[in-house]
Amino acid sequence: MGRHNTRRDFLRAMGLSAAVAPFLMNRPSLAFSNSSARKQRLVIVFTPNGVVPPTFWSDEEGSEFTLKESLTPLEPLKDRMLLLHGVNNSVRGDGDLHMRGMGCLLTGIELFPGNVQGGGDTPAGWASGLSIDQEIKNYLQSQEATRTRFGSLEFGVMVPERADTWTRLVYGGPNKPIAPIDDPYQMFAKLYGEMKDRENMTSILDDLEEDLAKVRNLVSAEDRGLLEQQETFVREFERSLQAEDQRAPDHAEPELPPDIERKNENMPELTRMQIELMVHSFLNDFSRVATFQITNSVGQARMTWMGIDEPHHSLSHEPDSNTEAMDKLTKINRWYCEQIAHLAQRLDETPEPGGEGTMLDNTTIVWTNELGKGSSHTHENTPFVMLGGGLDLEMGRSLKLGGVAHNRLLMSLAAGFGHELKTFGNPDYCGAGALTL
């Protein structure tokens, strides 16, 4: 039988629908859901410490607007973006503003009282509800037509090795924070490891069969039956792997550069790697929901590759009068914006497999932040920028929503998937329901 000696050959064996029994391991099917209907996707990207409002928000409202300095990387995608000014994270309760900014951002509900002491305010614990991406994931996984292998994937970049309210964005439920995977190699192993073993098994079965035949000849006639049965199992296993080979689609896995250490200076490289993994996970339909947490609330990224040596959070506390700091903060946010733009472009240059248009036509990216502005720690005008056609919104506009609770925006993300929620998070902030954008 043929061996899979190259990645490309191996990939032909990947992304399979009816997996061979030993690989199933009680998990949902390895690959595609059964429906040929349109695949809608959602990506939520988090970057920390607020923005510089004057260089972030466009002055105009409506479809005629000019992008400010922080957002210029989105210029080529302007007609496919939605800039949402005037959305407030209104949740109160225990925890400092960073903690609540983070823990309530996607959950829309208070933090539990707890033992994590912030820079002020009462100590708090984890969020008391699940986050909107998980709500949507659960909805999609509950239906045969939209069920995928993972349901959702949680990506990160340079998330500190500690679990607390500042480092967790996604919640599977009350008190159930979900840690993002910020090591691209770990994410690669999660996505492709099981399939690698399929390749490995395929490569050894021939030799195993030969050795079985050898051993069989060493045992008595009475004992041979047992080994003959074993040989049958091996042969059938091999045949089923081959059959899967022929049915497999040809979706590449990303080529990751080797040995990129998880350290501050490698942030740009790590971010690109994670974006590639995300794009490929969508290509293989491993998941339709993803979050991408770049650093953490109070994140201290030092963007030395742009000549900024100060850590991000420390800079964000500088007053508006420090124009040098404001410039740097604008540059930092523009760098984040470049990453969003890159993700959008990668999706836009990739045709939708088995569907219409590009992958960006079926994906909505939501870029957000735990604070409206770093120095004031305000939750008013929490940044929300949307990109792409996943939720069928009218794009190419700058909207000024005048201070609506962000719960209503979270609800409209679910509504975009046909999941109509009456409330989400704390019902007190859900007003008239999902926003009509």
Place this chain on the structure above:
Amino acid sequence: MQSRLKHLFWATAVGLLVTGAPCLANEAGEQLYAQQCVRCHGQQGAGTEDYPSPLAGDLSVDQLAEQIRLTMPADNPESLTRDEAQNIARYVHDSFYSAIARARLEPPAIELARLTVNQYRQVTADLVGSFLWQASIGDERGLSAEYYGDRNPKGRDKAALTRTDATIDFQFGTEVPVPEIEDPFRYSMRWKGVVLPTETGWHEFIVRTEHACRLWVNDNETAVIDRWVKSGDDDEYRAKVYLLGGRAYPLKLEFSRGTQGVSDEKLHEKYKKVSEASIQLMWAPPMGAVQVIPTRCLAPFEAPPAYACTTHFPPDDRSYGWERGTAVSQSWFDATTAAAIETATYVCDRLNRLAGTNDKDEQRHEKLQQFCHKFAERAFRRPLNEELRQRYVDQHFEQLDDEEMATRRALLMTLTSPRFLFREASGGDEPQNTAARLALSLWDSLPDEELRSAAAEDRLSSDDALRDQASRMLADPRARRKLRQFLFTWLQVDSVVDLHKNSERYPQFDAHTVADLRTSLDLLLDEVVWSDDSDYRRLFLTDEVFLNQRLAQFYGLGGEPPADFAKARLDDGERAGVITHPYVMSKFAHSDVTSPIHRGVFLVRGVMGHALKPPPEAIAPLSPDLHPDLTTRERVTLQTQPPACMTCHHLINPLGFTLERFDAVGRLRDTEQDKPIDDRGEYQPQQGPAVSLSGARELAEFLADSDEVSQAFTEQMFRYLVQQSLEAYGPAVAKRLHESFVESKYSIRQLAVEVAVVSSRVGRDDDLASQSSK
């Protein structure tokens, strides 16, 4: 298939000896065969000089009958009636003609076997563990404790106090936990050591505390419970960990009172809350109830994390009453593939540590390749020749640039190889096979370093050398586990035991009581086996029972109740070892009343080792409600009166009745329905006159003294340890083993050594019984 039938025949044959029922109710066929056929075809169809070919084939009874009617006897065909031909055909077919009949007539042989599921888990644990340092667990119990006057535990030298804590079950309230600590609102602890499970399976660990905690079990890097962020009102955290009984696993628990996050005196003062503090470390082991992890299951020593394969396997064949690996199935094959991947993944995640290298090591490639050689050699339980080395390891390192991928392939191939999965697959009489058999018999696992060297240096050729090895190996916890499992199997309480009782009748007999009873039995068996004389007769004769406070109260032990499990003479000498142990008594009873039938069958089949036919039809026991005036003994007697029942029940009932003074939960009683209990019984031994047995003590004394029973014990231990039938080793071996058991004054440990010695010496190729028949 054939071999299975062989054994069934032997089992049936023994059953017949006991019950005296006719075997194949076709005397007419047998007579006709003798009159019409035997002169040409010979006894048992073996053939004669005139007609030498034996009668054997695959025709059905009806086909054979038609053939006989039309062609036989050769000198006078068609002289037999249809009925006569049919009778002859049935006799011939069932006695020696059919494949099934032929299989029955063959003596049992040592069969090729795969590793049993339990062996697979033990072997993979030791295979991986052989590349790590070996823990040494002393006698001290409990966990080593470090108390700190700060919110986070630091290095041990910074501790305000270190000591050993027997259990983790503390109520600190609003006070400091120990006087060495000043601030009752800011302190922390770390407890470290090993956990010593007795059962194999998923153990649920539970930490109860109002404050921050984290728990590591069998993994020093990733906590199974991480609640260093205290959040909300939750004060109980659970995590399941798969552990193998009889092994030591590292455990660490940390506790913190105070806040995490920003450290600021002012904020600490401002927001500190007067609230209670407590911590409990509990578990629910398989077949156990939720309880504070007892002191005897904790030890203040270090051990490396150990691999425990969690892949679900289909259960092994137990059709003869003991687990054997003589069959394979699709689901077993699937499980071995999944388990190979699980094992390879575990190894690859810890590759540098296991292979003694690091990412920057210039010799990493060579070291990984050598690691794979050793891994395969240990997995196959014999040295690799050049061809196997190439096939299983070297070719992957030649074909792939990525040495980790090559390692993974070599591991996967090794773990799916017949040389790993099947026992002594390539046969031969090398000392390595002897070593492999010895290790599997006593440990269900691989030879250790000493045994490997002994085999390599050919130091295993004499019985004395083997005996020395076996005695050495018996001191290992793995042997302790195996003997424990054997005794639990002997008493038929090894797998899930449902002791659910009528809660109105026995309101206090709850899950905790049941779990305690299992522990009590465990402690008794352990005490007998590992006492100096290891005397098997004490299993029957001891009148002491291990009781803790709950059991002492339930079973009515007078005096001051014990704090923890301790031996006590219960019921004024009426108890008789394992036979009346409340766990065993409760198991062989219904939910509201006793079952003399279950108890009798347990004694006949289990303790005396005789086969019994299943009842001709499934019959529900008579309901006590239908006969409110009858005792259980009277009801059983009434129901089993018909002669068809009595062929077996004449044996079962009188034995079961001797235990009638122990009710459905194993409590001693004098009356039932206000009638005095009649616990007289009797037994007809294989030799000598019938004995009358009045009550449990007389029964126990008879059992302890009976050759029949000690022979059955010998045979069952052999089967359990070796996973082959004793008959396959020839009649002399059974006799010799029993004699040595008697000579050693019934030492259980000595018997295990002798079983291991005798079985490790003999492989499939020198299978005595089949040689004599060839």
